[in-house]
Amino acid sequence: MKKTEPRTLSGFMELLPNEQILFEQMKKTIEDTYQQFGFLPIDTPIIELSEVLLAKAGGETEKQIYRFQKGDTDLSLRFDLTVPLAKYVAKNYGNLSFPFRRYQIGKVYRGERTQKGRFREFYQCDIDIIGDGELSILNDSELPSIIYTIFKKLGFEEFTICINNRKLLNGLFEEIGQKENSTEILRIIDKIEKIGKNAVIEELKKLGINPENINKIITFIEIKGTNEEKLQKLEKLNIKNEQFIKGLEEIKQTLKYIGIFGVPEQNYKLDLTIARGLDYYTGTVYETFLNDYRELGSVCSGGRYENLADYYTDKNLPGVGISIGLTRLFYKLNELQLIRANQKSVSKILIIPMLENLEKPIKLTTELRNLGIKTEIYLSDKKLKTKMKYADKLQIPYVIVIGEDEIQNQKVKIKDMKTGEEISAEFNSNDIANKLTNS
Amino acid sequence: MKKTEPRTLSGFMELLPNEQILFEQMKKTIEDTYQQFGFLPIDTPIIELSEVLLAKAGGETEKQIYRFQKGDTDLSLRFDLTVPLAKYVAKNYGNLSFPFRRYQIGKVYRGERTQKGRFREFYQCDIDIIGDGELSILNDSELPSIIYTIFKKLGFEEFTICINNRKLLNGLFEEIGQKENSTEILRIIDKIEKIGKNAVIEELKKLGINPENINKIITFIEIKGTNEEKLQKLEKLNIKNEQFIKGLEEIKQTLKYIGIFGVPEQNYKLDLTIARGLDYYTGTVYETFLNDYRELGSVCSGGRYENLADYYTDKNLPGVGISIGLTRLFYKLNELQLIRANQKSVSKILIIPMLENLEKPIKLTTELRNLGIKTEIYLSDKKLKTKMKYADKLQIPYVIVIGEDEIQNQKVKIKDMKTGEEISAEFNSNDIANKLTNS
Numbered sequence: 001m002k003k004t005e006p007r008t009l010s011g012f013m014e015l016l017p018n019e020q021i022l023f024e025q026m027k028k029t030i031e032d033t034y035q036q037f038g039f040l041p042i043d044t045p046i047i048e049l050s051e052v053l054l055a056k057a058g059g060e061t062e063k064q065i066y067r068f069q070k071g072d073t074d075l076s077l078r079f080d081l082t083v084p085l086a087k088y089v090a091k092n093y094g095n096l097s098f099p100f101r102r103y104q105i106g107k108v109y110r111g112e113r114t115q116k117g118r119f120r121e122f123y124q125c126d127i128d129i130i131g132d133g134e135l136s137i138l139n140d141s142e143l144p145s146i147i148y149t150i151f152k153k154l155g156f157e158e159f160t161i162c163i164n165n166r167k168l169l170n171g172l173f174e175e176i177g178q179k180e181n182s183t184e185i186l187r188i189i190d191k192i193e194k195i196g197k198n199a200v201i202e203e204l205k206k207l208g209i210n211p212e213n214i215n216k217i218i219t220f221i222e223i224k225g226t227n228e229e230k231l232q233k234l235e236k237l238n239i240k241n242e243q244f245i246k247g248l249e250e251i252k253q254t255l256k257y258i259g260i261f262g263v264p265e266q267n268y269k270l271d272l273t274i275a276r277g278l279d280y281y282t283g284t285v286y287e288t289f290l291n292d293y294r295e296l297g298s299v300c301s302g303g304r305y306e307n308l309a310d311y312y313t314d315k316n317l318p319g320v321g322i323s324i325g326l327t328r329l330f331y332k333l334n335e336l337q338l339i340r341a342n343q344k345s346v347s348k349i350l351i352i353p354m355l356e357n358l359e360k361p362i363k364l365t366t367e368l369r370n371l372g373i374k375t376e377i378y379l380s381d382k383k384l385k386t387k388m389k390y391a392d393k394l395q396i397p398y399v400i401v402i403g404e405d406e407i408q409n410q411k412v413k414i415k416d417m418k419t420g421e422e423i424s425a426e427f428n429s430n431d432i433a434n435k436l437t438n439s
Numbered sequence: 440m441k442k443t444e445p446r447t448l449s450g451f452m453e454l455l456p457n458e459q460i461l462f463e464q465m466k467k468t469i470e471d472t473y474q475q476f477g478f479l480p481i482d483t484p485i486i487e488l489s490e491v492l493l494a495k496a497g498g499e500t501e502k503q504i505y506r507f508q509k510g511d512t513d514l515s516l517r518f519d520l521t522v523p524l525a526k527y528v529a530k531n532y533g534n535l536s537f538p539f540r541r542y543q544i545g546k547v548y549r550g551e552r553t554q555k556g557r558f559r560e561f562y563q564c565d566i567d568i569i570g571d572g573e574l575s576i577l578n579d580s581e582l583p584s585i586i587y588t589i590f591k592k593l594g595f596e597e598f599t600i601c602i603n604n605r606k607l608l609n610g611l612f613e614e615i616g617q618k619e620n621s622t623e624i625l626r627i628i629d630k631i632e633k634i635g636k637n638a639v640i641e642e643l644k645k646l647g648i649n650p651e652n653i654n655k656i657i658t659f660i661e662i663k664g665t666n667e668e669k670l671q672k673l674e675k676l677n678i679k680n681e682q683f684i685k686g687l688e689e690i691k692q693t694l695k696y697i698g699i700f701g702v703p704e705q706n707y708k709l710d711l712t713i714a715r716g717l718d719y720y721t722g723t724v725y726e727t728f729l730n731d732y733r734e735l736g737s738v739c740s741g742g743r744y745e746n747l748a749d750y751y752t753d754k755n756l757p758g759v760g761i762s763i764g765l766t767r768l769f770y771k772l773n774e775l776q777l778i779r780a781n782q783k784s785v786s787k788i789l790i791i792p793m794l795e796n797l798e799k800p801i802k803l804t805t806e807l808r809n810l811g812i813k814t815e816i817y818l819s820d821k822k823l824k825t826k827m828k829y830a831d832k833l834q835i836p837y838v839i840v841i842g843e844d845e846i847q848n849q850k851v852k853i854k855d856m857k858t859g860e861e862i863s864a865e866f867n868s869n870d871i872a873n874k875l876t877n878s
Contacts, residue, residue, distance in 0.1 A: 003750065009488060035813055037815070041459045045447060046485065260802060311443055346480075374476075
């Protein structure tokens with residue numbers, strides 16, 4: 001028979017089981033934390049009507065969309081979880097309780113040019129809190145404590161949640177008469193990490209901003225010191241613009257309560273350079289960096305927006321949210337060996353029968369499973385060596401070999417595959433479970 | 440601004456949060472059970488090259504495929520999890536340990552005509568055990584114990600796992616000289632539940648089978664009694680065909696060990712009428728029915744196949760697997776009110792601050808979360824009535840209102856929202872956690 005080469009599309013992550021185990025553990029850590037903070041699950045389709053999904057989209061994103069016809073219907077694959085959330089909330093408004101706290105973890109699709117570490121199919125892990133008409137600024141302080149909890153649980157210590165408020169920047173732009181250019185200026189400032197200060201100044205010049213005002217912008221984004229010192233310097237800029245003053249008030253409040261929500265001081269800071277390129281955000285913005293791997297980019301980002309769903313509904317739905325791009329994060333952490341896919345099996349015990357009649361080994365297996373112990377039994381008729389090799393290759397922690405002797409004496413030996421040590425136990429599931437707990 | 444109507448494609452399930460909570464619980468029960476039995480997770484892309492995905496497909500399925508061009512590439516969305524598994528095993532053969540036990544839970548796509556209870560996007564929850572060259576028949580006995588464990592955990596008692604072996608049927612067809620017609624005959628027999636015995640006889644006549652042989656087929660599928668009696672009647676048919684004899688041996692062995700794997704006698708039976716329409720299966724086949732809701736169709740099906748991946752590789756990879764179509768199952772059980780989406784919140788406690796300074800309520804919230812208690816805090820500045828209504832609507836089990844008195848006296852009352860009862864506790868997370876455990 002002619003064979004088709006079994007291959008996976010480039011830009012689509014497909015992991016070996018040991019990597020997948022680790023990926024699932026990380027996903028579960030994120031999901032459990034979202035639940036710990038009282039967020040509700042939702043699950044929206046991957047395929048939507050193009051008319052609905054692209055109601056708000058445009059520019060770069062639209063080019064990347066997977067869009068196609070099925071029969072007469074114009075369909076698209078979702079490119080994020082925010083637009084589906086907007087649709088969901090607008091559609092189900094009457095059936096939801098506000099503030100609506102939801103999480104969604106799922107795959108999204110962007111037909112980017114393929115390059116190393118860039119994915120066309122990737123998991124986003126999102127939470128958002130949506131208010132009906134209003135949403136307290138205190139919610140902006142709660143989200144960093146969720147980011148903090150997750151990255152701690154994932155085993156990181158040295159990371160910084162950077163916080164800014166778009167009203168500060170927008171107010172500054174208004175103050176210097178550059179309101180119309182604000183999106184463009186934000187885009188330029190956002191690149192300062194990548195291209196450096198001088199290149200930013202050059203780009204601002206090209207926009208036609210005069211040196212004095214460029215100086216104000218640069219002075220602003222170069223404000224340094226502790227959070228407290230930065231806030232004082234912002235006050236001293238003496239900007240009278242209303243939006244700026246509101247932003248300053250908001251960021252003060254936000255920073256104060258982040259600590260109260262339990263985030264240690266070394267894990268968050270006011271960073272006036274982050275803006276999140278998108279036009280979308282209107283208040284608080286977040287980016288999160290691993291201190292020693294800033295080149296990795298932000299591992300968790302988000303922010304506050306005025307109105308989630310204005311393309312679908314007249315209701316005013318302000319919100320604040322964050323997103324973790326898990327596929328890229330996993331790829332990068334794995335590449336840097338900051339995580340290790342050491343676990344090759346989910347089973348704790350492998351039962352190896354060396355008998356004609358498998359009745360007793362199978363019964364023991366079932367009993368162990370019923371006690372909640374992840375157990376496998378090797379069912380094929382092979383040599384002991386082959387069976388042990390299977391346990392070795394999968395690094396199953398414990399092995400119990402059952403032959404005629406074990407049946408007759410009603411005793412087994414639990415072999416610890418790491419140390420080689422053997423623990424004696426009665427031929428019954430409870431005693432085996434006890435011995436494992438104590439070992 | 441012109442509004443786009445926020446709507447979801449028909450045939451795509453999108454649940455409200457309370458239903459989603461239940462759906463996620465069912466999914467988790469299935470996943471936990473798969474892990475309990477030592478299956479490894481894999482996650483393959485939803486999009487594959489059409490050439491790879493459709494290497495084996497044809498007929499009905501191909502018409503339903505979501506297939507489209509992106510640039511120069513011919514892409515398709517997966518329509519099941521078996522073809523991606525075949526690709527995965529063929530591609531990663533050298534990196535896997537056999538028998539390879541994998542589970543995969545994910546969405547698949549079929550552009551079926553929309554009708555009530557039929558979905559175009561739906562979850563499949565699959566496990567398969569793949570052997571390298573051979574796979575012991577004992578594995579066929581292990582799978583029913585997994586089905587049994589899952590449906591028990593989902594709260595069902597009255598269900599039956601129906602088991603048959605395709606070699607019996609195929610051997611019978613060979614014996615009566617109808618080997619060429621076997622796929623067609625299987626398709627007809629498979630409908631006996633739906634169309635009745637007489638209609639089956641008519642359809643068999645149309646195939647040109649003589650009355651004597653039709654009689655043999657009907658006698659065969661009408662064999663009744665206990666498993667033991669059925670096996671005896673099959674022996675008495677005195678069919679000499681080699682395949683039939685092999686099938687009889689296999690089904691005897693399979694049935695014997697299903698009991699040993701812990702499935703009670705009332706939950707499984709030999710059912711000679713089930714064939715699973717697909718050409719694909721070559722040995723054991725499974726279907727699972729809720730006894731009182733047989734019209735629901737099989738809620739978990741599968742079987743044994745000779746060769747998983749012959750379109751991709753020369754390796755001989757026999758396997759056995761089962762699949763649960765979770766989306767349809769959820770829909771049907773919900774419709775029949777056999778499951779109830781009662782839980783509207785994941786949180787256990789809602790903290791309601793009635794103070795200017797939220798420092799202490801927030802600190803308590805963080806401490807409760809750190810103790811692993813799912814906790815929410817109501818952050819917006821509203822009247823107590825509005826805040827209590829939120830707790831009521833989401834049916835959050837416990838509420839703690841914190842005002843100046845609670846701060847001053849360092850005491851709180853934990854209100855049980857179901858009974859209205861109030862439990863007194865110290866104003867600290869440990870005491871609150873203790874009181875909740877004991878209540």
